[in-house]
Amino acid sequence: MPETKPPRPWRAASLLLAISTLLLKAQPPAKPPAPATEPDSQSQGTVTVGGQAIAYQAVAGTLTVGATDSQDAMLSPDGSLLPGADQKPTDPSKPDEAPPLARMFYVAYFKQGASAPTRPITFLYNGGPGSSTMWLHMGAFGPRRVTVPGTRHQPGAPYKIENNGFSLLDASDLVFIDAPGTGFSRITGKDKEKAFWGTDPDAHAFERFIRRFLTKYDRWNSPKYLLGESYGTPRSAVLSAMLHGVDLNGIVLLSTTLSFDNWADAPRWNPGIDQPYVLELPTFAATAYYHHKLPKQPPALQPFLKEVETFAMSDYMTALLEGSELTPARKQAVAEKLHDYTGLPVAYLLKANLRVSVGAFNKELEDGEGLTVGRLDTRFQGPDYHRLSEEADYDPQANAISAAYTTAINQYLRTDLHYGKNQTYFPAIYAEPTFAQWDQRHQAPGAPPAAATASGANVMPDLARAMKANPGMKILVAGGYFDLATPFFEGIYEMHHLPIADNLQTNIRYHYYEAGHMVYLNEASLKQFHDDVAAFIRETASPK
Secondary structure, eight states, X not given: OOOOSSOOSSOSOOOOOOOOOOOOTTSOOOOOOOOOOOOOEXXXXXXXXXXXXXXXXXXXEEEEEXXXXXXXXXXXXXXXXXXXXXXXXOOTTOGGGSOOEEEEEEEEEEETTSOGGGSOEEEEEOOTTTBOSHHHIIIIISSEEEOOOTTSOOOOSOOOEEEOTTOGGGTOEEEEEOOTTSBTOEEESTTHHHHHSBHHHHHHHHHHHHHHHHHHTTOTTSOEEEEEETTHHHHHHHHHHHOTTOOOSEEXXXXXXXXXXXXXXXXXXXXXXOHHHHHHHHHHHHHHHHTTOSSSOOSOHHHHHHHHHHHIIIIIHHHHHHGGGSOHHHHHHHHHHHHXXXXXXXXXXXXXXXXXXXXXXXXXXXXXGTEEEOSSOTTOEEEOSOTTOSSOSSOHHHHHHHHHHHHHHHHIIIIISOOOTTSOOBSBSTTOGGGGGOBOOOOOTTSOOGGGOOSOOBOHHHHHHHHHHSTTXXXXXXXXXXXXXXXXXXXXXXXXXXXSOHHHHTTEEEEEESSOSSGGGSHHHXXXXXXXXXXXXXXXXXXX
C-alpha cells in the first residue's frame, strides 16, 4: 500500500468509471452508446525466473462493472447494454446523470504452453485506499521490475527497468488490477464517487470484476488466489466473503491491517483504545535497532523482538489499561523499559504519558541529527521539513521511490504493452478533494447495518466467515519488521483473534522479512517473498 499522502484512516485504493441511461424525450428508445474505451492490447514477452525462460501473453485492457448487481447484470464487459436489457437510454448530453459505472484497467499475464483452464491465477492489487497497483506490478511480481537500490533517495531518471527474476509467473498466471479511479481505471455517472469509493462499494467492484474476468477468459476452473497489499488486505477480507460460489484456494495478505481500531497512525483520536501503542512497539524497537539508537545494541534482531513482544503484551499493556490509576513509580519503571526498547528519552516518554504515535516516533528518533525516519519503511530517512514539528511532516520512503515507480509504469505500459498512449495514468487519487469522502463504514456478514455501528471498520468477521464457508482455503500473512503503516505485530495479533475454531488457525502461515511495508524493495526480501508465495500456491493448487 504504497501511499504518498499523509496517513488517513484507510489506506489503499479503488475507484470507477461509468455510463448509463436517461430517457430521451420525443425519440424512440435506443441503446446507449458504448463507453469510449481504448481497445485491449495484446503482446508477447519472455521473462527469466530461476534461470528458466517463461514465454507469456500479456493483455492490457479494461472490464466495465456496474454499481449494483442488477445494473451489472445488464452490462457487457465493455459497458454497453446486453441485448434485451431493461434499461432506459442515456442522454449523451448528460453523462453525469447516467447510472454510475467503473471501467477497471488490468494487465493479465498468461504463461504460454500451460494448461490455461486449470493453471493457478492470482489477482493482485495495492491499497490506499486510492492507490493504483503500479507498486506490485513494477516492484514485485510483474515480468519487468524497476530497481530502487538502497534506502536513500536516488538521483532522477533514467531509472533501471529490467527483467524481473522474481516474477510470480513461474507459479501462476497474474492479473494486476487498478482500483476504480486509479491508473487507467475510470468512473463515470451520477454520484460515481459514492458508488465506488468506500469499504463495501470498493470490494463489490472487485468482486464483479473477478467474475467477469473468469468468464471472459474461461478461468472458472482454475485455482484462484487473491494477493492484496496494505489496504488491499482488508479489501481481500471483504472480497473473500462476497465471492459467493467462488471457493478461493488461498489469500496472500501483505502488510496486514484488518481492524482500524488498531490503526497505528493516530490512536490519540481514539482514546481508551490502547492496543495500537502495544502493537506498534515491536516495530519501534526494530527501527531503533536498525539505526543503532538503543542504549545497548542487541546481538540479533529477532530474539530481541520476541523479548519486546512479551513486554508489550504484559507489563506495557496492563500499565496502559490502568490509565490514571497507574502509580508514579510504575509509570517511571515502564518509561525506563520503553527507553531500553526504543531509544526515546525517558522524559519524553513520560511527557507522552507512555503513548507515542507513529508520526511522533518518526520525528523524535533522530531529532538530534535533524532527520525524519520513514513510515512505510523506517530504514529510510531524510531531512526534517520543520525542525520544531511535533510529528513527521512527510515520509522519506515515499519521496525516495515514487518518481521511479511512476516513471516505470508509464514507460512500460506505453512502450512495451502499447496501451494508454493518450491517457493519463493516475498513481493515486489522493489529490482528489472527494477522497476525504471515502466511506469507511462496513457491514460485516450478519451484522447490523453499517450506520448502526460506532467503532472503526473491522473486517476480521469477513475473513473468518470466508474461512468457515471454505475450510480448505489457506492464508499466507507476510510483512516487514520496519513497517509502521501496518506494524507486523498487528497482523499477527489480528490473525490470532479471528473468530474461528482453533483447527482453522492451522490454515494460516506467517512470513516476515527484514524489510518495510513494501518487502519487495529489497532484492533479498523479494526473493524470499517470491519463494514463499510460489511454494504456497504450488502446495494449495494441487488436488489432495
